[in-house]
Amino acid sequence: MNQPLPVLFITRKAHFNAAHKLYNPKWTKEENDEVFGKCANENWHGHNFDLLVTIKGHPNPETGFVMDLKRLKKIIDTEIVEKLDHKNLNLDVPFLKDILPSIENIVIAIWEILTQHLPEGVYLHKLHLVETKNNSVEYYGPSVLL
Amino acid sequence: MNQPLPVLFITRKAHFNAAHKLYNPKWTKEENDEVFGKCANENWHGHNFDLLVTIKGHPNPETGFVMDLKRLKKIIDTEIVEKLDHKNLNLDVPFLKDILPSIENIVIAIWEILTQHLPEGVYLHKLHLVETKNNSVEYYGPSVLL
Amino acid sequence: MNQPLPVLFITRKAHFNAAHKLYNPKWTKEENDEVFGKCANENWHGHNFDLLVTIKGHPNPETGFVMDLKRLKKIIDTEIVEKLDHKNLNLDVPFLKDILPSIENIVIAIWEILTQHLPEGVYLHKLHLVETKNNSVEYYGPSVLL
C-alpha cells in the first residue's frame, strides 16, 4: 500500500504601511469615539502591517517545492501589497470599498483574492495579519466553523 | 442557502516579569537538583514572560470586531497580569497556590480564569506562554485530546 | 584622588501609531510624487513608530538609578506619545505645525521638548526613531557637528 503524500505548510511574509480609521458612518461621532476610541481619530492613524500567507500542498518531487516562493511572492505583491502599501485603507483600495477596515474585515477580503490566484494543487491555509506587536488576526477561510 | 459566518482568531499579547523556582516539596534537595537543575535554585530565578491570548468568534457587522481589543486587554490585565507581574509565582499568586509553577501548569491555571471572563459568542482558543526565546508552551483547553 | 563618577546611558522605548504624508506644499503634485514617491499619497499612509529615548547621568548611590524609569516613562508618555499616538502627524500635532514630518524633522522636534523636562543632572543623549524594520534616524542634539 502507498505511503500518503506528505503535506507541507509554507509561509511567506509580506509587509505594507497604511493609514486607516475605524469609523462606522451610520453612527454619530460620539458613538464612534465611544466604541473605537483613539482608532476613530478623524484625521487617520496608521500602521506597519505584516501579512503572513500560509499555503499547503504536496512537494513536487522534481523541485522539492510545494510552490515556487518567488511566484507566491509575486502574487502577494501584485494582488495585495501594491494595492495596500502607502495607501489609505478607507479611501484608496477598491477591494475594501464599503468595508469597515478592521483587521478582521481586511483579512477576509485578502483571502477572497488570494484564493483565486494559487496554482492547482496548492491551497490557501491561513492568513495572519499583524497590526502591532500586540494585536493580530488569523483566518483559515470560510470553511472553518466555530 | 446562507454563507456560514466567518470565524476569526484574534491574538492579544501581554507581558509580565516574575520570579519562580521549580521545586517539588515532596522530594529532597538532591532529587530536585537532579530533575530541575538550575531551575531549582533555592533563591529563585526569573523571566520576562510573554502571554499570547487567542480568542475566536464571528466579527460583529457593526464594528468589524470579534471583540473589542481594549476590553480583552482589560480582562487580561485585571485577571492575569496584575496578579503575576513582578510577583513570585511560588509564593505570591493565589490562583497558583499548591501548584508547581512549570509553564505547563501556569498556562492551565490561566485558561481556567480567562475562559470565565469572555463575553458571549467569544471563545478562548489558545494560550501561548513564552518563557524564553527558546522555550514556550501552548494550550488549547481541556477538550483537546491526544 | 577621587575616582570619577561613572556615567550610564539609560534607554526607554516608547511606541506610537500615526499617519502622515510627505508633501511639500510649495511644490506641484508632480514634483511631490517625483521626490517622495509612494510617501506622497494624498490620502495618507502610516506606521508603527518606535521611539528610543537615551538619557545619561550618574547613578544615585541610594537608588542605583540614573533616573527613575517610571518618571521617564511618564514624561515620554505625557509630552510625546499622547500627542502623537493615533494621530495625523501633518494635521493633529501642535509641535509639528508647519513642519514637513520626515523622521528627521520629527526627531528634532521631540528633542526640543524632552530636553526641557528632564530633572537636574540628567541629560538627553540620543533619540532613535524607528519608522520601519529597515529605516530609522538617530539624533544627538544640536551640539553634535559634522
Place this chain on the structure above:
Amino acid sequence: MNQPLPVLFITRKAHFNAAHKLYNPKWTKEENDEVFGKCANENWHGHNFDLLVTIKGHPNPETGFVMDLKRLKKIIDTEIVEKLDHKNLNLDVPFLKDILPSIENIVIAIWEILTQHLPEGVYLHKLHLVETKNNSVEYYGPSVLL
C-alpha cells in the same frame, strides 16, 4: 466521571547555520537557473536556520513537565543540530543524501529522525523550519492529509 488529562504543546527552538544550493542533477544548468534562480548558484549560499520543535503530551504530576526540556534539547542537538550546523546540506549530511535540500524536504527528513527519539507518551506535533525572516515551512507529520 474523570476530567480528561490536559494536553500541552511544548516548543523548543534550535538553531543552525548551513550552506546549500537548490540544484536538480537531472537537469541542465539552464533549467536549474530558470527554476531555482539565485538559489542555484553553483558555489553555494547559506542561511541561519531556526528549527522550532513542538511536542505534545500530558504534564507529569510530579514535575509539571510534559517532557524535561533539557532532555528534548539534548535530543535535538545530538540528532539534528550537530549534523547540520556549519555543514553543507547537499554534501555533508548523511540523512539528506540524495535529497534535494529544499526546506520542505529537510523538515520531512528531520521529522523521521526526531519521532524515533521521543520518550513514551510524548508525541512530535509540529516542526517549523525558518529559513529567512520571510520564508518558513511547517510539517505536522505523514498522518495529516490535504
Place this chain on the structure above:
Amino acid sequence: MNQPLPVLFITRKAHFNAAHKLYNPKWTKEENDEVFGKCANENWHGHNFDLLVTIKGHPNPETGFVMDLKRLKKIIDTEIVEKLDHKNLNLDVPFLKDILPSIENIVIAIWEILTQHLPEGVYLHKLHLVETKNNSVEYYGPSVLL
C-alpha cells in the same frame, strides 16, 4: 606614510535569567515601595537579561579576527553568565554583594570583571544590558565623563 590600522567593534550577545528586587536596606518598607514600586516586591521578581559585550581592536591579518569569538564567549560564560544565570542577584552573586542590583550597578560590576580578562590589544568598549523590551542600560567604562 602608513595607513592607520582599522579599528573594529565586535559585539557578542549573552543571556541569563535571574531574580532580583530593588530594595535599599537602609529604608523602611514604605520608603522602598514608594521609590521602587512593583520592583520592591519582597518575594522577588525576575527577568530574561540580554548582555551585549562590545570589544574593539585591530583585526589580526592571519585570521581576520579582532578576537576569536569562541574565546570571548568562553570568558563571558565563565566570568559572568555562570555566576548570574538562574541566580538571585541580591543573594547568590559574590561580585554583587552589598550592591543594590539596579541595571546600572550590575553593568558597572560586570565591566570591572570583563576588562581584566581580555587579551592584549583588545579593549572593552561598551556593555549593553537589556532588562526588558523597553528598558536597557549602556556603559562605556569609567573614563567616559559627562
Place this chain on the structure above:
Amino acid sequence: MNQPLPVLFITRKAHFNAAHKLYNPKWTKEENDEVFGKCANENWHGHNFDLLVTIKGHPNPETGFVMDLKRLKKIIDTEIVEKLDHKNLNLDVPFLKDILPSIENIVIAIWEILTQHLPEGVYLHKLHLVETKNNSVEYYGPSVLL
C-alpha cells in the same frame, strides 16, 4: 549668531544570504581547524546577514531628508547586496578576492565601496554587519583610532 545646522544619522537595513568558510590557505587543514573550528568546514556553511548602513548629514530644508532613502537603498542594493546575496563570499565576489571573509574584513571592504557612492554633504558614519543573533561587527571607518 546662527544656530548650528542639526546633524542626523540615518540607518537603512539591507539583507543578504551567503556561504563562506574561514580558511587561511597558508595554513594546514589542522591549523585551520584549530583556529576556526566549525567555521573552517571545507564544504562551506552560511548565514543570513543583516547590514545596517548609517549615514549622517544635515536635513534638506525642502524635503526634510538627509538623503532620499530610496536612493540610498538603490546604492546599497546595486553596489553591495547584488554582489553578495546568494553568493559564496570566498569564491564569487570580486571585491573580496584574496581577503579572508571574516565579518571584520567584509565590513572594511564594504566601507571602501559605499563611501565612494554617497552624494555630496552625506557621509558614511557606521556599518553594522550582523552575522547571527549573537555576533556582529561595527566599523566607523579608517579615521577612528584606538
